Amino acid sequence: MKLNKILVQSIIFNLAETALILLSGLAFHLELKYIIIVMLVFMISRSCFGKPLHFKTWYRCLIWSLLILLSLFVILKVDLVISILFSIFSAFIMTGRSSIEDIYLWNKKDEPSKYQDIINFIKYNSLDDRLLEFEKKLQATNSLEYLIYKYRFKDNKTFSEIGELLDLDNPRIVEKLDKIAFAIRLYCGI
Numbered sequence: 001m002k003l004n005k006i007l008v009q010s011i012i013f014n015l016a017e018t019a020l021i022l023l024s025g026l027a028f029h030l031e032l033k034y035i036i037i038v039m040l041v042f043m044i045s046r047s048c049f050g051k052p053l054h055f056k057t058w059y060r061c062l063i064w065s066l067l068i069l070l071s072l073f074v075i076l077k078v079d080l081v082i083s084i085l086f087s088i089f090s091a092f093i094m095t096g097r098s099s100i101e102d103i104y105l106w107n108k109k110d111e112p113s114k115y116q117d118i119i120n121f122i123k124y125n126s127l128d129d130r131l132l133e134f135e136k137k138l139q140a141t142n143s144l145e146y147l148i149y150k151y152r153f154k155d156n157k158t159f160s161e162i163g164e165l166l167d168l169d170n171p172r173i174v175e176k177l178d179k180i181a182f183a184i185r186l187y188c189g190i
Contacts, residue, residue, distance in 0.1 A: 013058055013061075017061070017062055017065055018039075020062075020066065021039065021065065021066065021069050022035060022036075022039075024066065024069070024070055024073065025038075025039075025069070025073045025076075028073050028074070028076075028077060030073060030076055030077070034076055034080055034083075035073070035076075037080070037084070038069070038072050038073065038076055038083050038084065038087050039069065041084050041087040041088060041091075042068070042069065042072065042087040042088075042090060042091050043091075044091075045087065045088045045091035045092065046091035046092075046094055046095060048091075049091060049092050049095040050095045068090050068094070071086075071090075072086055072087050072090065114181075115152070115153070115177070115181055117185075117190050118153060118181055118184055118185070118190060119153060119156075121184075121188065121190050122153050122154065128188070130187060130188045130189070131184075131188055133187075134183070134184055134187045134188060135149070138180070138183075144166070144176070145176055145179070145180055147165075147166060148162060148166070148173060148176050148177055148180065149177075149180050149184075151165060151166075152177060159173055159174070
């Protein structure tokens with residue numbers, strides 16, 4: 001029953017969002033067929049490039065969809081072909097497969113992490129009594145910090161992945177991770 005409710009809410013939201021986007025395109029005095037072409041190119045390209053990005057909240061989804069398609073409609077005022085090309089490019093970006101770090105030959109992934117000593121300790125001493133005791137105490141005292149610890153050090157998730165899972169921004173994650181790192185270094189003698 002709950003699944004049907006979520007499905008109905010999703011369909012209603014998607015229809016309302018599509019109608020709002022269509023109306024915004026019409027507000028630019030664009031022809032309906034060109035608006036539909038740009039929207040379809042964006043949606044089809046986005047699904048063809050891979051797993052599309054999704055947002056946890058409906059208002060973020062609505063804002064980003066409106067911003068992207070409004071910008072494509074502005075470009076459509078100039079030329080249809082250019083707008084279609086930008087639709088494809090925007091769709092690729094919205095799959096999450098594009099990364100600004102991939103543009104350059106150098107990236108910071110080759111540099112060691114400031115938590116590398118902890119990562120190595122956990123990797124090679126996963127059954128250490130002090131480490132297991134630390135994990136148990138951390139889980140008992142602060143479940144959010146335990147999840148951050150687990151995602152970063154056990155599951156090797158990036159800060160953005162942790163932020164998506166816990167709905168936190170990077171500065172808060174770094175602040176908590178620094179606190180966890182200090183505690184584990186003291187407790188386990190790293």
